[in-house]
Amino acid sequence: MIVHSIESLAALEGEGLRCAIFLAGCPMRCAYCHNPDTWDPRAGREYTPEDLFRKIKRYEPYFRAAGGGVTFSGGEPLLQAGEIVRLGRLLADENISYTIDTSGCVELDEDVKAAVRGAELVICDLKFPDAGTFKEYTGGDFSRVLKFLDFLAAEKIRTWARTVIVPGINDKEEELDRYIEVLRPYVDSGAVEKYQLLGFHTMGFFKYEKLGIKNRLENTPALPAERLSDLQGYVNDRLKTPSPAIL
Amino acid sequence: MDAWRDFIRGDWCEKIDVSDFIRRNYTPYYGDASFLSGPTERTTRLWEHVKMLLKIEQERGGVFDVDTTRASSILSYGPGYIIKGTDIILGLQTEKPLVRALNPFAGFRNAEQACRAYGYEIDERVRQEFSYRTTHNQGVFRVYTDTMRKARHAGILTGLPDAYARGRLIGDYRRLPLYGMDRLIAEKQRDRRIIGERDMTDENIRLLEDIARQLEFMNALIEMAAQYGRDIRRPAECAYEAVQWLYFAYLGGQKEQNGAANSIGRITAFLDIYFERDMKEGTLDEAHAQELIDDLVIKLRLIRHLRTPEYNELFAGDPVWVTVSEGGTGTDGRTLVTKTSYRMLNTLYNLGPSAEPNITVLWSKNLPRPFKEFCAKVTLDTNAIQYENDDLMCSIFGDDYAISCCVSALREGREMQFFGARCNLPKVLLMALNGGRDETEGLQIGPVGEVFPEGVPLDYDKVVERLKFYLSWMARLYVNTMNVIHYMHDKYAYERLIMSFHDTEPNRLMAFGVSGLSVLADSLSAIKYAKVTPIKDERGLITDFITEGDFPKFGNDDDRVDSIAAWITEYFYNELKKTPAYRGAKHTLSVLTITSNVVYGKKTGNTPDGRRAGEPFAPGANPMHGRELEGALASLNSVAKIDYNFCRDGISNTFSVTPGTLGSNTAERAEKLAAILDGYFAQNAHHLNVNVLNRQMLIDAMNDPTLYPNLTIRVSGYAVNFNKLTRDKQLEVISRTFHDRM
Structure with missing residues (x-):
């Protein structure tokens, strides 16, 4: 597996104390991405699933104390779904659970299906609520996300949805109404447990400069924390979902 | 009144054994912090006065005043009060709060340099007196070899206690309230008779002289307490006396010597027994139990020693390490957390965050969950406490050890440290x-x-x-x-x-x-x-x-x-x-x-x-x-x-993490912090200082100290007021890794 980086204390990437494995490579080109350094599928260090398993196992005392586990993020972790499945078997033998943090914009092949079936929780982005804006700001195919969410619902895999709120793009209540519309059937059927909003921040800007990649949002400010909190309250009220961590 | 009324008797009655007394008589507490009381009006009034004095101390460059007219000892000063009639727990190192005593016994030149650094000169009579006596410092330098001097000069060995007292001792100060000084003196006299029967080897002669010197000062402490109108010859009869006797015992030691880090030990389960008894007898309520602890802590926050600038370079922020050890699990499996453990932590709310006393939580996987989460919350709110692995230390030192200084475990009263x-x-x-x-x-x-x-x-x-x-x-x-x-x-x-x-x-x-x-x-x-x-x-x-x-x-x-x-x-x-x-x-x-x-x-x-x-x-x-x-x-x-x-x-190990990394609200952060401690200590790790703060806050505090006047942070084994650090140390703290999320 090509691992971009490891963050051993990622308490917010799921439940309990999490060790986040950021896998290299992403097919999306989200305008607001704060990790453009993970786009290149070769930008990282190669591990065998066994090596990575040994590394993760070292955090078991913390997982046991707080009911945590591993979170595969990225990049797009499901690009390496086959490897996640192999590693997942080793983790399952030790009762260490994993969460997948994905764009959901992936081809639903057998490896991807197996990888998400093995997950304790899937955190799936709903980056934009319609095919047009989705394409414009991420370069991806929106229909894949809906198919992915349908699959999670059909398989009864625990799911949280997530959206990054970017000032001037999707930070108005009426814009969020369209996200709510897409999510409502999943929430009502119990397929999506929580809907979490993340605030756009500028802490990843330096990476664009370093990599010589054009930053489309270089003049966009970070979303104020109070605004994020208000919007989170707004979607919670509309969807009747429990309040997730405000990041 | 019978001082031991209602106590369960045992070995502790026959011989000096405070830990046996605690085991038989304490009440473990498994509940949460909801019973705690805020400060009384009296506490707030006294503390406001102290805060004013602390501000003056800071304005005067860190030293309020120095009494250079005499060398400090147990009886060299008359009684001192913060506000006479308002103090509950009596006793100060000198006759006025924050006035530093002169203590040249370990090194005259060191004391002189310390005085001069703040614009004081040692009184001629004291100078005369010390010209006729050998200090520890003189003794050491008579014997130091050339190589020792060179290693010291080059800084390969640094921080040798060869010019001031060695410190790092924890007397079992609980012995005074439990037994009274008469009994303790009788025990020492018995030891003297037993050792006197042995062959007079170097070590036995030294022991006999030790006892003679101890007895001399035990008697002096009786007199010191008498100046405050208290009779410590007998055991303490109530909660107030238990706290007061214990503090006198500690205070006497602080008057006698100026070592770094003479800690107060593991005192709250012991005191809790007296609190519980008074409460059962209807003579103490929660507000006044808290008031006793608050007043003790005010006194402990006033402990001062006069230091040279070189000392401050090594140990910044004027620390004295009045380390208090809390929590832990007994060898019988019961938690050693009592309501008074909570009361001690509550002083950080009632009086605000502070570096002293250096509150150390002995973390065990078996600590009651509400206590774990309360400690984590105290860290989140104050950054003033540290954590050490009780399961690890208990397996070596038993369940009546305490932490001296930052991280040194010592069995209370049974072990000492060079x-x-x-x-x-x-x-x-x-x-x-x-x-x-x-x-x-x-x-x-x-x-x-x-x-x-x-x-x-x-x-x-x-x-x-x-x-x-x-x-x-x-x-x-x-x-x-x-x-x-x-x-x-x-x-x-x-x-x-x-x-x-x-x-x-x-x-x-x-x-x-x-x-x-x-x-x-x-x-x-x-x-x-x-x-x-x-x-x-x-x-x-x-x-x-x-x-x-x-x-x-x-x-x-x-x-x-x-x-x-x-x-x-x-x-x-x-x-x-x-x-x-x-x-x-x-x-x-x-x-x-x-x-x-x-x-x-x-x-x-x-x-x-x-x-x-x-x-x-x-x-x-x-x-x-x-x-x-x-x-x-x-x-x-x-x-x-x-x-x-x-x-x-x-x-x-000192660990800084931003609040946002741990969670989005206090309850979530406390839970995750507790889990980090559980996971770390489960691997037999020993110590963790935890700071939960943002780097930017430290930068702001460095540029404008008035923004966060009480900003307390953990450094290595102790806490300091950030504003008392020199700029190079502030910069070093700021440059440390802050675990943050991106």
Whole structure:
């Protein structure tokens, strides 16, 4: 597996104390991405699933104390779904659970299906609520996300949805109404447990400069924390979902 | 009144055994913090007055006033009050709050320098008096060898207690309220008769003189208490007296000597027994129980010693380490948390955050969950407390040990410590490469050896072989130096009162220390896994290195380098043990620097890990900042690999994390912080200082101290008010790794 980086204390990437494995490579080109350094599928260090398993196992005392586990993020972790499945078997033998943090914009092949079936929780982005804006700001195919969410619902895999709120793009209540519309059937059927909003921040800007990649949002400010909190309250009220961590 | 009414009797009645008394009589508390009381109107009034005095102290450059007219001892001052009639727990070191006493017994010149640093001159009569007596400092320098002086001068051994008192002792001050001084005196007289029957060897003669000196000061303490209208000859009869007697016992020790870090011990389960009894008898309510603890803590926050600027360089922020140990689990499996543990932590709310007393939570996996989460909440709100692994220490020291200073466990009243200094490990490496010469001044300090050739990449095995040779040489020199210091300290500055609250023949530990462990580990890793080529200067000394290629760095849970840190401590400890320690003491080792990592760094040249000359070391056992690439838990896992069995004087780790990394609200953060502590200590790690704050807040506080006047942060083993740090130390703290999320 090509691992971009490891963050051993990622308490917010799921439940309990999490060790986040950021896998290299992403097919999306989200305008607001704060990790453009993970786009290149070769930008990282190669591990065998066994090596990575040994590394993760070292955090078991913390997982046991707080009911945590591993979170595969990225990049797009499901690009390496086959490897996640192999590693997942080793983790399952030790009762260490994993969460997948994905764009959901992936081809639903057998490896991807197996990888998400093995997950304790899937955190799936709903980056934009319609095919047009989705394409414009991420370069991806929106229909894949809906198919992915349908699959999670059909398989009864625990799911949280997530959206990054970017000032001037999707930070108005009426814009969020369209996200709510897409999510409502999943929430009502119990397929999506929580809907979490993340605030756009500028802490990843330096990476664009370093990599010589054009930053489309270089003049966009970070979303104020109070605004994020208000919007989170707004979607919670509309969807009747429990309040997730405000990041 | 019967002082022991309603107490369950046992062994403790027949012999001095406070821990047996506690075990039979205390009430474990499994509940939460909802019972706690805020400060009384009286407490707030008294504390407001103290805050005003503290502000003046700060405005006067850190010293409120010095009494230079007499040398401090138990009876050299009359009674002192903050506000007479308003104080509940009585007693100050001098006659006025914050006025520092003069204590030249361990070193006259040191006391004189300390006075002069703040614009004071020692009174002529005191000068006269001390011209006729030998101080500890004079004794030591009569005996120091040339090599000892050179090692001290070069800064390979730094922080030797050869000019002020050694400190680090914890008297079992609980003995005074439980037994009363008459009984304690009778016990010492009995010991004197028993030892008097033995052959008069050096050690037995010394013991008899110890007892005589102890008795003299036990009687003096009776008189000191009498000046406050209290009769400590008898045991304490109520909660107030228990707190008051205990404080008198501690206070007497603070008047007698000026050692760094004479801690107060593990006192709350003991006091809780008196609180519970008074409450059952209907003579005490929660508000007044809290008031007693608040008032005790106000007194403890006023403890001061007069220090030289050099001392402040090593131990910044004017610390005294009135360390209080809380929590833990008894050997019978019951929690040692009582309601009074909560009351002690509650002082940080009632009186606001403070560095002193240095509240240390003895963390056990079996602590009641509400207590774990309350402690975590206190950290989130105040950053004032530290955590140490009770499950680990209890298995070695039993359940009645307390923490002295920062991380040193001692059995209360049964064990004492000969403390001293730290060995600068990276300098030993540089000395090994330079054939025994110091890399800065070029002085030949160690045995003459081969200097590694210039331009040739260093060979790891060869370097390790030479390093081991010089570490062995260093270990012997270090033990011998400490032996000289403690021989002279016993002779000229023996802690008569503090030692009277110890068993007459205590178990003795000699506590050694190392600094720069992560710098040495990374340097050796660079030599092993990258290519390190030495560069010589015009004197032929290796003073720089070209380091090519990457290498594993301590702090990433990478065994390739973590194992280097582990073997260095094991090796050095085993080498120390080869030289016998004074009075049959057992050798122990700490990886703890306080804030001295800055000074050690200043005195150390370029190192092969890429650290430049003069740059600070990481504090304690911490990885070097900026080299931890896999986040907080990876860093903790590396430190956890240093084996406590070789470092029983403690392994200090200071950890800073931003609030947002832990969670989005206090409850979630507290839960996750508690889980981090559980996970870290489950690996037999020893100590964790936790700061939950943002770097920006520290930068703002540095630029404008009035923004956060009470900003308390944990450094290495203790807490300081951030504003009391010098700018270079503030910068070093700011440069440390803050575990943050992106």
